[in-house]
Amino acid sequence: MKIVAVRVTPIAIKDPPLLNAAGVHEPFGLRSIIEVEGADGQIGLGETYGDAPVLDLLLKTRGSLVGLSPFDVNGLWARVLAQAPAVQAAGSVEMELAPGSLGSNLVNSAFSAFEVAFLDLQARTLGIPLVELLGGAVRDKVAYSAYLFYKWDASVDSEYAPDPYGEAVNPQQIVQQARQMIDQYGFESIKLKAGVFDPMEEADAVLALKAAFPKHQLRIDPNSNWSLATSLRVAEKLAGCLEYYEDPTPTLEGMAQLHRATGLPLATNMVVTNWAELRRSVELNAVQILLSDHHYWGGLRATQALARTCSTFGLGLSMHSNSHLGISLMAMTHLAASVHHLSYACDTHYPWQSDEILVGGKVPITGGCVHLTDKPGLGVELDRDKLAELNEAYQRCRIRTRNDVAQMQRFRPDWQQVKPRF
Structure with a gap:
């Protein structure tokens, strides 16, 4: 069977004013939908991501995939790679807290989006759930974590849509x-995105x-916005509270020092985002838990290889997330269901x-888990009216590359990104 058409549709989805180390989320998040x-x-x-550099590479690659077999993933890689030089220097705004925005991850990000679609088509053609292509399910449901943010109320600006959560600026x-x-x-499980307010106040929120x-497992993630000294003070205050300590301080060397001083298991999606960084981390014993993400690690099968590598070196494994919809959630779920070495809720x-x-509508999350079904492929279907509606939102919105710093400067003109801030 050959591929007869490839469609790439950019969309804009509503995002609340979530605060983080870089600033605040813009009122729209950008995604690209592949068919x-x-x-x-x-x-x-x-x-996958809808930011301009990734979208550009997706659009440049799509035509070359027509006529290819959906089982020819090596051919897919070659075609993505062939288009990469044309967009590699596209001048994206890089955000370390969103590794998918890094230019070094551009090829992997584009390849991953197409690979998921190729695998979904393979599985639908065979009439089996996608997880079976990945070796079969070792669990029939995948646990996820409550992901808490400090945030402003949506009334802070008319561009934000109302959301059900309201303001959150204190414990x-x-x-x-x-x-x-x-x-x-x-x-x-509960994760708090930190790095926004005074670190001791954020520690108070964890204690609350x-x-x-x-009975819940707790994590805190300041996106490397704390110095080593601050990270040590927070670790002391939260002794016995944390399941793991995520990206408190910058650099592999800083994380290694922190682990030696505290013995706490440290997790990351920032200082290990590729194989070279993983090798260096193992040498330093810098991080003990890797938060994988198929969107920029190179797809579902590459992340399976990453899981086996983590198991070999005694590292824990979970999954990182950025703002996404149900296709990504189901890809994460099929992948996580296929991995023996999954140590924590995603x-x-x-x-x-x-x-x-x-x-x-939305994929159900019940009992903190997304459950697999026996439907072919990812088990979901596109609502074309909603796709068209969100593509129209993309055409109207002012955003083409995510920039939390610039968004914060709309409210606080003197804001500058400083790392570490505290």
Whole structure:
């Protein structure tokens, strides 16, 4: 069977004013939706970043995939690579807290989106769930974590759509946010995005979560926005509270020093984003838990190889997330279901996204988990009316590359990104 058409549709999805080390989320997040159509009319789906450099490479590559077999993933890689020089120097705004924006990950990001669609088409053609192409399911459901953010109320600016969570700028409001999310989705782990306010106040929020949810696993992630000295002070204050400590301080060397001083398991999606950094991390014993992400690690099968490597070196494994819709969530779920070495509940921004492009609406999260089905491929179908609606939103919106710093400067003109800030 040959591929007869490849479609790439950029969309803009509503995003709340979530605060982080770089600034604040813009009112829209950008995604690209991939459709790879086979000669029999079956369509494989993929989803990735919608920022200009990634979108440019996707658009430049799509035509060369027509006529290729959806089973020829090596041919896919060659065609993505052939187009990469034309967009490699596209001048993107790089954000370390969003590794998919890094120019060094551009080829992997584009390849991954097409690879998911190729695998989805393969599985649909064979009439099997995608997880079976990955070796079969070792679990029938995948646990995700409540992902908490400090945030402003949507009324801060008319561009933001109303959201159900409201303001969260202190420990009490963070606990309320967690309660709301846990009541709705049943999460059993909690992650707090930090690096925004005074680190001791953020530690107080974790202590408040511990008091409110004593049986839940807790994590904190300041996106490398704390110095080593600050990271040590917070570690002391939160002794015995954390499941793991995520990216508190910059650089592999800084993380290694912190681990030696505290013995705490350190997790990352920032200082290890490729194989060379992983090798250096193992040499330093800098991080003990890798937060993988198929969107920039090079796809589903590359992430399976990463899982085996982590197992070999005694490293824990979970999954990182950026703002995404259900195609990405189901790709993450099929992948995680196929991996023996999955140590922790995965991250997901999905509860923060109100938009969806799938028939039937949002993918259910029950008991903190996404459950696999026996439907072919990823098990989801495109709602073409919603896809068109969100493509129209993309055409109207002012954003073409994510920039949390510039968005914060709209509210605070003197804001500058400083690393580490505290």
